[in-house]
Amino acid sequence: MNKEQDVSTRKVILNMLKTRGALSVNDMSKQLGITEMAVRRHLNTLERDSLIDSKLVRQAMGRPTHMYFLTVAADELFPKKYHHLTLDLLEELQAVAGDEKVELLFERRKDKLISRYEERMAGKSLDERVQELADIQNANGYMVELEKTEAGNYVLNEYNCPIAQVANQYNQACSCELSMFQSLLGTEVERTECLAKGDGKCTYKIQKQ
Known part of the structure; x- marks a missing residue:
């Protein structure tokens, strides 16, 4: 065989x-x-x-x-269509309660994620926090590649987005991720590429402190 x-x-x-x-x-x-x-x-x-x-x-x-x-x-090898349910629920919430409630929902999710991970960042240097963030995102299926520039800054690339279908329709998902990164790292973070906008990856530039 x-x-x-x-x-x-x-x-x-x-x-x-x-x-x-x-x-x-x-x-x-x-x-x-x-x-x-x-x-x-x-x-x-x-x-x-x-x-x-x-x-x-x-x-x-x-x-x-x-x-x-x-x-x-x-x-997990078998097909899942969770994003269809998620999008349907978000659309219903938007229709019933308006855009502000959708914004609030994403903000609450961001705050929940920050609360979940901030303990892992406590007492660590920026280098360690960046690596911890890369590990967190990898564990969540984002396929992260981390680079350190000669100037000491970081470039974090995400080649997969597990919530891509949601992010394509609701940009709040992307803005909340950026805000979460900034909060957990405690430094300036800029997104220069975005899968939801048709780029080949999500790229974040992380400034050294």
Whole structure:
């Protein structure tokens, strides 16, 4: 079996576990039409990648058997359309309560994020705060690249925006992110490129103190 077939088989296993719930090696072997040894080889790879886990389940007859199921990480592989719900709710709020309430909502989100992360910045130098911010944004899926210029300033590039669909329609998301950066870093931050405006990335220039 070549590499492409291996990947395809693992995708089928993930889809089976998503649609049918926890399955045993024997269940998967029958469904896939391959040996249990081959199934275990794929399961080992999926376990290594933290996409599946297993639990020992007692049977009415015979020995307990391992049942395999998807992890939270694997669930993220399947399509999500959260942005549609978010946009619908924002549009309803705008229609019912006006633009000011939408602004307030984004401001409250910004304040909540600042409160969540400001403790991680406490007592740290600017260099450490900038790196901490990059780590925070990376953990949130922004695909950050951080550079330090010869002058001692920083350039923080974000190559992905997890809330791009919202930011494309509501620029408040972008302005609140910039404000959050300035608050957490305690220095001047300028955005020079923006994904929501059609640029290839979001770029922030961070001034040394």
